[in-house]
Amino acid sequence: MREDLTPEIRFSIAIQAFYAQINQKYGNITALAKEYKVCRQFVYNLLYTLKCIEPLLFAPQKKIASLSKKAIISTMLSFRMEGGSSLQAVSTMMRGIGSEKYSSVGYISETLSRIGGLLPNTLQMTETTRLVIASDEIFSKSQPILIDVEPGSSAIIKIELSADRTGETWSEHYNEILDNGFDINGVVSDGGTGLLSGLKKSHIKASWQPDTYHAIAHHLGVFVSKFKSKAYNAIQNEYDKEALALRSKTDETFEKRYKLYLEDSISTIESIELYENFTFLYRSIITELRVFKRNGELSNRVEAEGNIKAGLILLEGLKHEEISKEIKSVKKILPQLLDYFEQAKESVTMCKRFDINDKALTTLCLLWQGEKSLIKAKNKYRRKNAREQKNRIIKEAKYLLGKEFGRMKDKVFGELDKIIQASSIVETINSILRPYLDRSKNQVTQEFLNLFAFYHNHRVYNDGKRKGKIPMEILTNQKQDKSWIELLMDTVEEKEPSFFL
Numbered sequence: 253m254r255e256d257l258t259p260e261i262r263f264s265i266a267i268q269a270f271y272a273q274i275n276q277k278y279g280n281i282t283a284l285a286k287e288y289k290v291c292r293q294f295v296y297n298l299l300y301t302l303k304c305i306e307p308l309l310f311a312p313q314k315k316i317a318s319l320s321k322k323a324i325i326s327t328m329l330s331f332r333m334e335g336g337s338s339l340q341a342v343s344t345m346m347r348g349i350g351s352e353k354y355s356s357v358g359y360i361s362e363t364l365s366r367i368g369g370l371l372p373n374t375l376q377m378t379e380t381t382r383l384v385i386a387s388d389e390i391f392s393k394s395q396p397i398l399i400d401v402e403p404g405s406s407a408i409i410k411i412e413l414s415a416d417r418t419g420e421t422w423s424e425h426y427n428e429i430l431d432n433g434f435d436i437n438g439v440v441s442d443g444g445t446g447l448l449s450g451l452k453k454s455h456i457k458a459s460w461q462p463d464t465y466h467a468i469a470h471h472l473g474v475f476v477s478k479f480k481s482k483a484y485n486a487i488q489n490e491y492d493k494e495a496l497a498l499r500s501k502t503d504e505t506f507e508k509r510y511k512l513y514l515e516d517s518i519s520t521i522e523s524i525e526l527y528e529n530f531t532f533l534y535r536s537i538i539t540e541l542r543v544f545k546r547n548g549e550l551s552n553r554v555e556a557e558g559n560i561k562a563g564l565i566l567l568e569g570l571k572h573e574e575i576s577k578e579i580k581s582v583k584k585i586l587p588q589l590l591d592y593f594e595q596a597k598e599s600v601t602m603c604k605r606f607d608i609n610d611k612a613l614t615t616l617c618l619l620w621q622g623e624k625s626l627i628k629a630k631n632k633y634r635r636k637n638a639r640e641q642k643n644r645i646i647k648e649a650k651y652l653l654g655k656e657f658g659r660m661k662d663k664v665f666g667e668l669d670k671i672i673q674a675s676s677i678v679e680t681i682n683s684i685l686r687p688y689l690d691r692s693k694n695q696v697t698q699e700f701l702n703l704f705a706f707y708h709n710h711r712v713y714n715d716g717k718r719k720g721k722i723p724m725e726i727l728t729n730q731k732q733d734k735s736w737i738e739l740l741m742d743t744v745e746e747k748e749p750s751f752f753l
Contacts, residue, residue: 261288262341263348266298273299297687301335322752324354325363326737332364333707338691367740368699370747371706374410377433381727384438384461384595385409385429386675387447389417390682392689392696398425403677404669405726406718408705409434413698422450430455438595440675442466443585461592462585464541464673471578472534472567479527486523490516529570537563543596543671544621548614550600553593560586592673599667606663612652616664619645623717684708706743710736 265284272280285292327349331342339357346355354360385400396417400409410429414421429436440461441447451460493516497509540556540563564579603613622645626638650657685704689696709723710732722732734742744751 262298263302263344265290265295266302269295269299270302297336301331301337320752321354322741324351325367325752326741327351328354328360328363329367329737329740332360333703334711336687336691364703365697365699366751367744368697368701368703370744371699371702372432373412373698373702373705374428374432375407375434375705375709380433380435382435382437383409383727384440384670384672385436386672386677387439387441388675388678389444389447390678390685395696397696397701398422399678399681400425400429401677401681402727403440403672403675405723406677406680407709407723407727408681411701411705413696413701417444417446419446419449419453422447423453424450426450426454426456438591438672440672442470442675443581459591460588461672462589463675464589464592465676466674467582467585467589468537468541471581472537472575475575476527476531476534479523479530483520483523483527486516486520490520526570526572530567530572530575533563533567541590541673542621543593543668543673544614544617548618550596550617551593553590556593557586557590560589592671596668596671599670602667603664606660608660608664609652612649612660613664615645615649615652616661617668619649619661620665620668681708706740707736710739 265288268284269281271277272284281292281295284295324346328342328346331337331345332339335341335345337345339360342360343355343357346352346360354363383402386403387398387400389396389398391397392413396414398410398412398414398417398421400411401407402409410425412425414425426436436456436458438458438461439451439456440463442463443466448460490513493509493513497506497513500506500509537560540551540559543551545551564582568576568579600613600617603617604610606613608616619642622638622642626635626642629635629638649661653660688700688704692700712722713719718726724730725732732739741752
């Protein structure tokens with residue numbers, strides 16, 4: 253994000269984008285992005301912020317001036333959290349709507365900090381809730397933020413600004429979660445030393461599920477592109493040496509250059525073989541991590557683990573020092589790597605109790621797995637293939653289920669979503685939190701993290717697979733009748749009745 257764009261310039265960009273959109277002037281968003289040297293998403297973010305404040309922005313000033321302190325602070329919160337605006341930008345917009353009295357950066361910062369201070373850093377439940385959590389560490393500059401998320405709902409269970417990430421700190425962190433009404437059935441994470449040490453020291457009596465991405469792809473996946481690049485470079489070098497030899501003017505020079513060409517030919521063959529053999533074995537191992545086979549049946553854990561072990565042995569046979577070193581790390585966690593297959597058995601058993609035939613169920617299981625494959629696919633060709641395969645499965649599922657497709661898909665996916673293979677949901681939360689940290693130049697406080705967690709847990713998703721849903725609704729299966737701001741105002745008044753006086 254460009255730091256030299258003042259609030260006034262950002263407001264101008266938002267206004268231009270707003271009028272371009274309502275007048276259906278296609279291409280103007282791209283033109284604005286090029287003019288101000290920003291990405292299109294940045295322009296759309298400014299446009300979204302403007303739409304959030306539009307009712308107040310164009311309201312009569314007398315009406316704005318007569319708003320209560322509670323309503324004005326609600327507007328301030330909307331600018332900050334929904335609009336994702338910096339404190340300086342919030343100040344500018346508060347002045348723009350006629351709230352001069354409450355527009356200073358100092359006042360806004362103090363008010364938001366007070367509100368965050370009234371909120372807990374751990375989600376509090378009225379009755380014991382059993383769940384699996386994904387744990388990880390994200391960073392604000394060099395300061396760690398310990399975070400735990402319920403993967404199915406994406407609800408933040410706990411978020412803590414910490415001085416360190418030692419085992420002792422993580423142990424206290426986990427025990428506080430237990431003290432707030434949670435029964436932890438499992439923890440999914442990477443193999444961080446402090447986190448694992450803290451999990452063992454804590455009162456949590458749950459299994460640890462290694463993050464399958466960190467366990468396999470993180471250790472071995474990097475070699476695919478590395479060996480591919482090396483093979484292509486070797487091929488190019490071989491061509492260059494051959495062309496150089498053919499340009500020789502004397503037989504003696506030709507013989508010398510042709511010898512170098514032959515040496516490069518051998519090197520090229522070795523590089524290509526290494527790339528092809530490694531890629532085949534690596535992808536074979538990755539395939540064994542899939543919950544369902546190609547026909548939609550549940551994979552067999554014993555068989556999958558045996559195939560992974562065989563693949564690792566063959567990889568060791570490549571006699572590559574770096575690969576062998578990474579394989580040792582994979583082997584250490586292999587006994588726990590496929591623990592999620594036990595949950596998969598339970599989920600499939602539950603799905604079979606629905607009013608659905610076996611063929612339709614296996615088709616929906618393939619669709620669930622296909623959607624995950626589409627999300628993971630980064631290469632455009634792989635994404636295209638994954639999307640085409642998903643669309644084929646959808647057609648088959650709709651044919652088998654007819655009008656029941658939507659309802660049954662939600663029920664089956666709800667069960668299958670309990671199968672947790674990775675802690676990637678924490679990265680999703682990090683991507684949502686990161687713009688706030690960037691706009692505050694990483695000057696983060698626990699009070700802001702508390703406010704962010706409350707906002708995230710009670711706000712409505714605008715897009716993605718949870719579009720139209722609220723994390724807390726998904727987690728508790730209870731309808732949320734009020735907006736996140738109304739709930740926050742109620743909480744603040746309950747904690748400090750005189751806050752809005």
